[in-house]
Amino acid sequence: RRCLICSVPVSASHFGMDCCRACSSFFKRAKLSGKRFSCRQGDKQCVVVKDDKFMCRRCRFDRCLSVGMVYDGPLRVNKKLDAIIESSPTSVDSNSPSTSRVSESILVSIGREFNACDERRREQETVLMESCGDRVRAPHPTQVLYIANYRTSVDTYNICVAETLIFFREAFPTLGELSQNERDALFKGYIAKFSMIETHYRTRKIWGTLKRYMMGSVLICVDLECTDNWLREEDGLENMEQMLSSIRSYTNTQYALLLPILNKAQITSKEFHGLLALLLCEIDSKSEVSEQVLCVLDRLRAEIFEELQRYYKEEMGLSDFSTRLGELMTLNHAIRECNSLFQEFFRLHTTVFDLYGSEDMIKELF
Numbered sequence: 001r002r003c004l005i006c007s008v009p010v011s012a013s014h015f016g017m018d019c020c021r022a023c024s025s026f027f028k029r030a031k032l033s034g035k036r037f038s039c040r041q042g043d044k045q046c047v048v049v050k051d052d053k054f055m056c057r058r059c060r061f062d063r064c065l066s067v068g069m070v071y072d073g074p075l076r077v078n079k080k081l082d083a084i085i086e087s088s089p090t091s092v093d094s095n096s097p098s099t100s101r102v103s104e105s106i107l108v109s110i111g112r113e114f115n116a117c118d119e120r121r122r123e124q125e126t127v128l129m130e131s132c133g134d135r136v137r138a139p140h141p142t143q144v145l146y147i148a149n150y151r152t153s154v155d156t157y158n159i160c161v162a163e164t165l166i167f168f169r170e171a172f173p174t175l176g177e178l179s180q181n182e183r184d185a186l187f188k189g190y191i192a193k194f195s196m197i198e199t200h201y202r203t204r205k206i207w208g209t210l211k212r213y214m215m216g217s218v219l220i221c222v223d224l225e226c227t228d229n230w231l232r233e234e235d236g237l238e239n240m241e242q243m244l245s246s247i248r249s250y251t252n253t254q255y256a257l258l259l260p261i262l263n264k265a266q267i268t269s270k271e272f273h274g275l276l277a278l279l280l281c282e283i284d285s286k287s288e289v290s291e292q293v294l295c296v297l298d299r300l301r302a303e304i305f306e307e308l309q310r311y312y313k314e315e316m317g318l319s320d321f322s323t324r325l326g327e328l329m330t331l332n333h334a335i336r337e338c339n340s341l342f343q344e345f346f347r348l349h350t351t352v353f354d355l356y357g358s359e360d361m362i363k364e365l366f
Helices: 021-033 057-066 079-087 106-130 150-171 173-177 180-207 240-265 269-281 291-315 322-351 360-365
Strands: 213-215 220-223
Touching: 021 057, 021 291, 057 291, 106 150, 106 269, 106 291, 150 173, 150 180, 150 220, 173 291, 180 213, 180 220, 180 240, 180 269, 180 291, 180 322, 240 322, 269 291, 269 322, 291 322
Parallel strands: none
Antiparallel strands: 213 220
């Protein structure tokens, strides 16, 4: 089953037909706003029917109507919403920094920025670990890795957050259309999901599969068979055994949700880079975001799907890529579910155990 609008795989119906949640949400917002969009190409022919076509908002809305989509809810014309949509850029500014690499695939640019982020983190973590007198090497046959503890985990995560923020700005330049507060809110919702999939993806690349060692960052890994070493008595935390038990329980639940899907999907590096963008486009149902944020993320999602389909056809030589794309979206939803578990886990450890009592930045993020 595929979305009748954008052709991505779907497993549920919206508005009584096969269409994805993104397209049904777009149609509802368009109906509520009462706005009439202009075609980006000007000929109302940019519905995705060829590899080199992009579906603008006008053609996407027309496509919704042509397949019979109907929204029967209350309609209202929101003048403020109209102004936001009217002011949203519909053409590319050739002088803007975000278009300096117009010929480059977004998957390639995300990959380049991710690799640059990875190298910056590696350099800083190397300096950090060299200054630790109690560092313990992990038994990897070819790479220099260290066993994580609570202190090194916090320090390396601070590095991760700072460098991921740079990645966030450089890899997704269209977010520059949004206000600083809107970008900050998106990043807060993004960083935990980014860290989660990056950790699992890195573990698979370095260790092959998850058996004993789980990567916690670029150079440190957690010994899953000896978690007591992660938290030590000198850290001065009360209820240590209960805390470690809670950590084991949360970790096992996360692995049970995520690992089977990740093992089955066997995602490539470009699929991983696409997933990094799709995670950004998925907004928590409890979050209140503006129409402009949704419009920007809709454009980003459409571009990622277009590039993934091109990658599957041209580089992987697949005529039917619905299974791979479906597994990628399943993985995306699993990470969202794991992120909800993480939020509850974090609340427990900041209240009951006060684990991050002195870590103001980490508490502010989550």
